[in-house]
Structures are given as structure tokens and as C-alpha cells.
Amino acid sequence: MMSRNNIKIFPGAMVCEESKLRGDITIGSGTIVHPSAVIIAEAGPIIIGDWCLIEEQVKIVHRLPFDQQSNENSQPVLIIGSNNVFEVDCIVEAPKIGNNNVFESKCFVGNKVTISNGCTIGAGCKITDEQILPENVIIFGVNCQMREGLDRPGPQTLQMETLSKMLPNYHHIKKPNMKKE
Amino acid sequence: MAYITGPDVVKYACTCGLLKPITHLYFCRYCTQIRCSFCVCHEIDSNFCGKCSENIPSSEARLKKNRCGNCYVCPSCQQDLSTRIASKGSANPEEAKSTPKKMYYLLCQFCRWSSRDVGIPDQSTVTGGWPKRENVHANRLQELVDSYKAIILASKKHQQDKEKKKRVKCLSYTDRTGVTAAAIRKRLGLPADMTHPMLKNRPKNPEPAKAKSEVEDLPDSIFTEPLNLAEIMSIEQRLLQPEQQPTTVDKLFPVHKQLSIKRSLRCRSCEHNVSKPEYNPNSVKFKIQLFAYYIIPEIRIVTVEPLRSGKTSELIVKFTNPTQHQTTITFFELDLDEVESVVTEEVAEVAESFEQSLYLQEKQQLSLPSLGSLSQPSSLLASRTPSITVKPRRIKEDLNCKIGIPESSFILLPRDDAAEYDDSGDSHNIQDDPKLVKWRKSNKAFIRLYVTPNEDLPLNSEVTCGFVMQHIYTNTITSKVENKEPQQYNHKVKVFLTLGNSVGCD
Known part of the structure; x- marks a missing residue:
């Protein structure tokens, strides 16, 4: 089912050569993909928006739940919005992700969870039940306590500026193959 | 440590008869006996705040209810709160060019709770002057505390009087003449003075709390509106603020951080320390560490x-x-039975004398040295009272x-x-x-x-x-x-x- 790799990178994006990209993936401008990050478009194409930060050992997998895998014809698209932060070693399989979300280290988001905007999934939290997370929800602690935040988490502009200066010094960067729209 | 030595499949018997893993045991080298946390004397060395590492004298700690004055914990997840800087431009457009004013607010890095969530205004100083909340029951609590203090005072006075009376009993005038106060009362036809002397100068009783039989009805909305769990506090969050016990998250207010203690452990039979930490709150080292792990x-x-x-x-x-x-x-x-009898013989004599002294102490209503030392460690050092040795109990293990x-x-x-770096191999004979x-x-x-x-x-x-x-x-x-x-x-x-x-x- 998996077609050959078709990676589209918009100018301004910084995708390291050592990252593992499989399937049909579009990466928006300003997005940083660290080496050893894994993005697998198994069930259909993945479109990643602008200014996302994808750190080391992050796994973003587009995989349908078992009950939806039967119909072969449809190819759902995983759209990841802008300004999302995927911290080290998080595993995200969500079918839809909005803007300004933070996935903290070692968290796990199952393939039945739809993420809206401004959510924070705390370090080590595992959410698998079928649900749509409302805006600005914060999940934290061993018991995955949930609370509603006042506003969305702030963007990591400073960190991303530093990274965009540092990364080309030590890693090979994939060349953008798309033109600005 | 528990990770390295656990699960606790090997247990050592303490002298007191409890079974514990070796990492939980101490070894008193003066008595050459194993001790555990159950059979040593715990003494508080110092109070300190775990966040700002500041030593706080015990009297001050008591005054502040064992909480740090400067540090706060998150009311939502009980982690330490950190102070964040937010620069705020002047509200007046004419002064807009002047340097932006620095404002501070509290933020929890873990659950992202911030003092802005509940509408606490940003402060202009680092340490804050964060608004204190009035306890609605403060007056009532003060009233109760005062009245109990007065009762303690009265009972102390009563005891002193009693002792005085005992001393002058033989010299009492009425005793010599054989006319007691009660006898005089009887002769005068007055009713016998039955009131307890303690009740005579009893302080004013606090107003008793009244039970309400009528309770407000639940609002209708509670049955009709869907429950939003994100707005309701958890039990842990409520119990963190016992004086308010709010029910909704918009009343989550920062809580002063509870102080930690450094404690030293003292062997009860020889009064030597088996564990004494360094005084400095930043140090995790010990001055004395007689842990069984290093000896047995x-x-x-x-x-x-x-x-x-x-x-x-x-x-x-x-x-x-x-x-x-x-x-x-x-x-x-x-042999559990035999072992026990040997141990008991050894300490029986000592224990007996200590038990007697304990009995006497209890009679005099003196606090046990172990208990007293918790509240006033310095007094113990000043006057060494014989500690109580705990009689070893039978080891309960089938x-x-x-x-x-x-x-x-x-x-x-x-x-x-x-030896780890020695490649020459073992040359033992x-x-x-x-x-x-x-x-x-x-x-x-x-x-x-x-x-x-x-x-x-x-x-x-x-x-x-x-x-x-x-x-x-x-x-x-x-x-x-x-x-x-x-x-x-x-x-x-x-x-x-x-x-x-x-x-x-x-």
C-alpha cells in the first residue's frame, strides 16, 4: 500500500538528511526536522504546516485505527497545523492536529485522538481513548489530569532561531524542492 | 537505592525484632547492635525550604506554620512555582517610549498553571507581596486557641498550687486544730464546696459550634447542566487549601511551600548518633552515617x-x-524462640530499670524524652534523661x-x-x-x-x-x-x- 517516497519541502524549512521520512510528506516553510526524527505516512499523505519544531526521536505516524483500515479507496490526509512543537521521543499518531500544540517528551497520542489548537500533552502522558481535545487543554501528571489553560502556549521562536543557525553547521540539510506559492 | 537492592527478598532482623532490608538499617558501633528507624530517637536538626535552600529557625518555622515565606507550590499539581518576567509597556501612550516596566508572575512549568489564570495581578517585585487571603474562620480559630491556652495555664497553676499545698500540709493551721475547711462549711450550714478547684478560675468557655438542621437546597442547575470536570477541583487540590476548600478551579491560589527537615537519629540505649546530616541545606552528605549497608x-x-x-x-x-x-x-x-530468650536476658535488667523510670515519668506527666526531643531538641542535650530501650519483640516470620x-x-x-581496575586477576591464597x-x-x-x-x-x-x-x-x-x-x-x-x-x- 505504501507508495514510494515523495517528499515536498518548502523553502525555509530545515529537514536534516538523517531524518527518516517515508511516504508522501509535505513540509511547510520554517519547520525544523531534527536528525533521527521519524515521519511515516503509512495510510495517506502527511502535510506539516509552517514553523513546526520536530525534535530527535520523535515518531509521527499516520496510521488508521483497525476498524477504518478496511476501505482501501480513501486516502485520508494527516494535516498538522503551524507552530506545533514535538519534543524529544514523543510518539504521535493523531489523525488531525491543529496549531500551537506542544507534545512534551515521551508522550504518546493514539490514533483515535484528534488534537485541536493550543493543547499541551505533558511529559510521559499516554492518551489513547477516542476523543477530540478541546482548545487550550493541558494534560499533565501520571494520571493524565486535564485542565483548561487560559491561552495557548507561547511559540518557541528563540529556540528555533538558534537551531536554524546551529543545525546547518553540523548536519546535511535536505534541499527545498518546492517554490513559494 | 531501592531500585538496586529491591525487591526486598533478603531481610535482616533488627535488634528490636522488625525485619527490614539492609538499606533501611543502622548499626550502632558503641552497642554493636543493629538499629532501625523504629528503635532510634528521631531529632529535628533544622528546618529548611527545599526550593530556596534557606535555613529557618524552629521558632520562626512554628510561627510561619512550617511554611516558607517566599516560595510557593502550584495549587493545581503541587510542584514548585517559578517566577516569570513579563515586560509591560506603560499604559499611558505619552510615556510609551520609556523603558517597559518589568512585571512578575508565577508559573508552574509542569501543568502550566499561572497566577494570571485566577486573576492575580502581576507584581512589580521579584519576591512579590502576593496577596494573602483572609481566612474566614480566623477569628473563631483564634478564639479557640486562646481559650485552650488559658485552660493550659489554669491547669499549670492548679498543679503548682497543689504542690505548694503538699509542702505546707503539715504546717497547715486547720490540720493541727482538726478543723478542716469542709468541717467549717458544715458547721456554718453551707453546702459542701463541690466545685473542682480547676473549675473555679476556669477561663471563659468558647462559644460552642451550633449544628444547623436546615441546609440550603441544591440549585436546580446541578441536575440539569452537564458537569464540566475541568472546572472542578480534585480532592488533593482541595486538601491543599484546608482553610478555604474551594470547589472550582477559578479559586486555585498559590500555596506557601511546606518546609523540610533534616533529622539526626540517636541510638536509644547509648545515646550516640547513628546518623547525623550536615547542617547546610544544600549538602546531602552526613557527618555521621552508621548505616548497616557499610558495615554488615x-x-x-x-x-x-x-x-x-x-x-x-x-x-x-x-x-x-x-x-x-x-x-x-x-x-x-x-531458632526464633531461643534467640528471643537470649536477647531478652541480655536487656531484661536494663529494660526493667528503664521501664520503672518510664513509669515514674508517666506518673509525673512528663513528656517522654523521645517525644519531648521532637519539639525541643536543645533541651535534650542540656539534661540527658535516660532513654527508653524498646523491649525486643518476637520476630513474626513463618x-x-x-x-x-x-x-x-x-x-x-x-x-x-x-580492585575493579586491577586486571592481574585474583591472587588470593x-x-x-x-x-x-x-x-x-x-x-x-x-x-x-x-x-x-x-x-x-x-x-x-x-x-x-x-x-x-x-x-x-x-x-x-x-x-x-x-x-x-x-x-x-x-x-x-x-x-x-x-x-x-x-x-x-x-
């Missing part, structure tokens, strides 16, 4: 053959010598497995920190009993033992065996002081091994 050989189970009731299985255990001195390990049969006690003993070499010692390396020895679970043991039940280990304890205190040869003692420890569950035949 550590035992670990390596392998055990499947255990079948009535059948003998091979058990291999590892012995490690933690000390700088060579030791010899000898095994003895464990042994359902026999262990073959080897007749020969074996030697454990001293610990050598450099020890005549080992090959039946007993399977293998050895530096200060470790792997010992082969044979265990036989009881015949009547049901399937799948936990097998426990025990033995007495005698090792040579080298006391270095006297040698250091008087330049003598270090004294050596034979020290016996009762060890219990939990070997796992028994299985069926073959």
Missing part, C-alpha cells in the same frame, strides 16, 4: 533451583564485604523451609575500591571448602547452600527460610583514639530469605 556483609540471592516441598534444592547467594577489614562468616541454625547449615566457615576479603564456596572475586563470594521446603507445604506458596550469620565486626573507634589494635567482635545477624513460590513435582 550484604547478602543477595543469585539463583535458586525450583522449590518443591520435601525436595532439596540448591541455593546460591552472594556475600559482599563492605568494610576495609577481612571478616569470617559462619552459619548457625536459626519459616517453611529448612536450610542446611554448613559446618565450615569462609573468609571474605576486605573491600578494595581499586585462601583454602576454601569447595563444597561451600562456588566462586569468589575480590570482596565477594558466591556460596552454595541447600534448602528443603517443608513436606506439608501447599503448592504455589511463598517459601521463606532463615539462618544466623556470624561475621567479625572490627571496631575502629578505640584504635583511632588510643592507638591500639582494632577490637574485633563476633556479631550475629538473623537473616531471612524469601526464595519465591513452590512449584509442583517435576
